[in-house]
Amino acid sequence: MRWLLAALSACVLAVGSVLPAAARPEPLPVTVASAPAASWVPLLWEVRGQGQARVLLLGSIHLLEPADYPLPAEVQQAYAQADRVVFELAPEQMLSAELAQAMLRAAARRSGRLQDDLSPAQWQRLLQWAQQRQMPVERLQLLKPWFAALTISLQEMAAAGLQAELGLDRHLMQRARADGKSVLGLEDGLAQIALFEAMGHAEQQQMLAEALGEADSNGARSQRLLQAWRSGEPAAFWAQAGEPLKKDYPALYQSINVQRNTAWLAQLPQWLQDGHGTTLVVVGALHLVGSDGLVQRLQSQGYKVQRLCRAGACPNEQRRRSRR
Numbered sequence: 154m155r156w157l158l159a160a161l162s163a164c165v166l167a168v169g170s171v172l173p174a175a176a177r178p179e180p181l182p183v184t185v186a187s188a189p190a191a192s193w194v195p196l197l198w199e200v201r202g203q204g205q206a207r208v209l210l211l212g213s214i215h216l217l218e219p220a221d222y223p224l225p226a227e228v229q230q231a232y233a234q235a236d237r238v239v240f241e242l243a244p245e246q247m248l249s250a251e252l253a254q255a256m257l258r259a260a261a262r263r264s265g266r267l268q269d270d271l272s273p274a275q276w277q278r279l280l281q282w283a284q285q286r287q288m289p290v291e292r293l294q295l296l297k298p299w300f301a302a303l304t305i306s307l308q309e310m311a312a313a314g315l316q317a318e319l320g321l322d323r324h325l326m327q328r329a330r331a332d333g334k335s336v337l338g339l340e341d342g343l344a345q346i347a348l349f350e351a352m353g354h355a356e357q358q359q360m361l362a363e364a365l366g367e368a369d370s371n372g373a374r375s376q377r378l379l380q381a382w383r384s385g386e387p388a389a390f391w392a393q394a395g396e397p398l399k400k401d402y403p404a405l406y407q408s409i410n411v412q413r414n415t416a417w418l419a420q421l422p423q424w425l426q427d428g429h430g431t432t433l434v435v436v437g438a439l440h441l442v443g444s445d446g447l448v449q450r451l452q453s454q455g456y457k458v459q460r461l462c463r464a465g466a467c468p469n470e471q472r473r474r475s476r477r
Contacts, residue, residue: 191221194385194466195228196438198448201457202425209235209431209461210447212390212438213322214382216307216315221383222324227462235433237424238329240322242345243338247326252342259346260300267294267301270358278365286312298357299349305364313372315379322435339417339436348408356402363401385462387442394439411445418450425456 196212209231223229232238246252268276279301283290286308293301307317317323329336352360367374381389399406417436424432441448452458460467 190223190225190229193221193225193383194462195225196382196385196387196390196441197227197231197461198441199459199461200421200425200451201459202422202427202429204427206425206427206429207431208421208424209433210441211321211433211435212382212441213320213325213435214379214438215320215322216310216317217319217321217324217379218314218316219319221319221321224321224324225463228321231433231461232325232328234431235334236430237335237337237432238325239337239339239424239432239434240326241339241436242342244326244330244336246338246342247323255343256300256346259350260296262295262297267296267298270298270354271361275358275362275365279361282365282368298354298361299352302357302360302364303349305361305368309364309368309372310375313375315375322437325433325435339420339434340413348405351408352405356405359401382438385467387446387448390438391442395443398439410439414440414445414447414450418447418454421447421451 198210200208200210202208211228211231224232240247242252267279271279279293280290282288282305283293288304288308293304296304326336378390378393381393384390395406395410398410417440421434423429436447440446443449448458
């Protein structure tokens, strides 16, 4: 489940905004003037286009900790150089109450109770979790299994110290708006919600079982995902985020990752035309790594792609310039 929250920005914010107030973590400050830059290695690539045009691809994670700020120098420089910043969703939609309400409408049951969809043992485990997290059981009964699973996963990541308010994409989005930069979106938030509405009953039950399993790990799985992202190792992040999704949910992997990557790939060439300057594209890190990721797919199309990170920070095999 942690891989889903690492892939779908709209879902992270929408689920968080409709949680009961008692279950929401208090937002924490993300910058301290005297603090040194965070030491994590960004998943950041440069794609060269015509003339001086280029696209910078930055792999985000949608929940972070205060210790992940201030941002590393490479990310600060990429943002400063950007003429425009592109996210999965445009800010006016990603931060809107309307998106949260659309998610809640999609998650609401039309008949029956959540308990009816679960085995007695699974329902008892869910009751135990709800009591531990002070989540009203009556509220859970009204939900479809997929939304209950997302709620559990988001709460467990929050309990491990991760917050949607501190997500890299949200931070850069708010900063870009304040600085007056051009800010764009690659897709519509309703399309993300539709991915879950299309899930079958068995798949939703599996998601809920996995979410409860993650709760039993006391945040260990979420921390492994975060550490893989902080390491800047594409293979390590793929093993934590992409591999389990592709193995356990092949159909969902195709819709969440492959199909969306294909749609985004078709949009990138417009910013690689001469005269378009520098475009910073910030998407979930899952969309950049692996054989279906944007980096390898751009390479296969003949674009020159270079990993950007400070001297000595990148894995050696990732520092090479890639040419078709």
